[in-house]
Amino acid sequence: MSEPTSPAGEPSPRTMRAIVVSETGGTDKLVATDLPLPPLRPDWVRIKVRAFGVNESEVTTRKGLSGPDVTYPRVPGIECAGVVAEAPAGSGLTSGQQVATMMGGMGRSYDGAYAEYVLVPASQVIPFTSDLPWETLGALPEMVQTAYGSLSTGLDLRPGQSLLIRGGTSTVGLTAAAIAKDLGATVLSTTRRPDRADMLREAGVDHPVVDHGEIAGSVREIFPDGVDAALELVGAGHLHDTLRAVRVHGTLCFTGALADQWTIPDFSPLGFIPNGVRLTAYGGAATDLSADVLDHQLRAIADGRLKVSVAKIYHGLESVREAQADLESGAYPGKHVVVLD
Template identity: 30%
Template sequence: MKAAVLTKPGASPPSACFTIQSDYPKPTLPSEKWLLVRVHAAGLNRAELRGRNNEAPGIPEFGPFVDEFHIDPPAILGEEFVGTVAVAGKETNFKVGDKVSAWIYGGGKAHDGTYAEYALCLAERAVKFESSLPWDALGGIPMSMWTAYGSLFESAETKPGSVVVVHGGTSSVGIWAILLAKDKGCTVIATTRQKDKLAKLRAAGADHALLDDESLVGNVKALYPKGVNTVFELVGPDKLEKIAFPMLARHGACVVSGILTKVWALNDFTPAMIPVTRKLCFFTCMGNEDIEGADVVLQDVIRKVESGVFKKEVYLDKVFKLEDIGKAHEYMEENRAVGKVVITIE
């Protein structure tokens, strides 16, 4: 099968890290509980940039394979996909030809991922869907959308009509957070560090697009003196004490999901750092319970893309072919994207 194989981790430029092979061995089912999927499109994620550079992954990124945590990346990166079932294990509820997606399912971490024509997936982590959308449009949805949805509405329990700050709004998860929050009737404040991206945040539906500088907290408090209901922290946990917490209203919630600063933990953290009556939570897709209901949400979002409620040109920034995976990584690493970067596998 065709695959982008990570042959020189850490090499420069990014394209030097990968070798495009046409004869990489097609995987076979480890057991009858697995699926072999023909991958048609795969969204890129910053964890894959770290994997390419041999940077240590986070334990939650191994999904259901946390017991097999290790630092070295597999030969094939890629942590999400949309595609069709090529081989269905006898102990699954899938059939050949089913359209499926998966994210944080072990691929690209515990075993070979989705930068290839075919990928293995535990059936319990696969989500079935129906759609007539092109594969690139579908590829820009799953992981970023569910991370945003799960963070806002499952973890932080954001209510319709809430005021939400998306700290790191131009990331693919940030864009989906704007879309989903607005769809629930929320008021959205989205941030970026780059002035030239403010207009794109407004185009995505943000009611307020603010520059992420030393005046950010003051500007938010000027808009909402009593604070906001939800802060979606995508920049990193190192921004909690000075940025996220001061924005929160009483009984507000801050949910951490992103680590754009590559900071996983805080030294000397104590619960006393969390302001009284405020809540701090975290969202990941590590356990199977973290993706319960994802099939219904994914199908609903796909229908809203099909009907024009959510526009492809808003959440999908750029599409590359598998053969150009190095260019895709470079584009993403240079922070040029506003929304999702997707590769297609022909």
């Protein structure tokens, strides 16, 4: 095999900088380290990372709470945007091509995007062409995939329908609101902080709803019969109340648990699910986000029809500690993005 080359045509380095978690704990466990370049594997693609989002799941991995599928030492990072450094023959990918990737065990069962290079299966690499800045592109893969998949696969949302998003100031919530408005839906979205209602309106939300623990009554003041669709991002502990905001023959999709409650003790459908309301779920994978869908979202962003909520931009791998600390603080709503200059 010939020596691998970089997107610029220069020989690729044999080592790279990466953030490694060798033992779990606080942000001090995110250690910048020199590692060998990820060795090539059949049907895998080596990507030069240009930007990546920082996510709650990576904080969970750093703390050692991700479950038995995560082993250490581990390079975290479940998503990134970058360019192809080397791709297998027949993949349809070329050196220097812009690509995005996310999830699929990335940063959990194999090393992820907190690095100068990442190696991922070709099946979860999405090519695109865009003039948007890397700090915008790096914010998109996980939250666009999750939001779009929830609205399409989970809810089959249609133009003209009403959508309730519980957990509206989360990155997925803000993205879902923007995508739903672009589709032509009427969007209600929750926040626990009244001072963030204007931020929701700027994201395209028609009706901000302040969440004091119960929201079904407030939602039915706006839509007396209930909403057509609801996206649950806060967790199982709020699911019963969110279901009560949905109309008969409407649908609720359970996608996230920002409050870290994923299960319902002693669950009995009778009495928990209102008569005639449909309950679905969405977990998703990179393969659920097609190149055509990503291209549509990128063009909507470039045209100003879709707003990307970026909380803060960080530069260089050494800034990951600050980014995770800011994410945990909750002081900056929106996506935290690290750009590798």
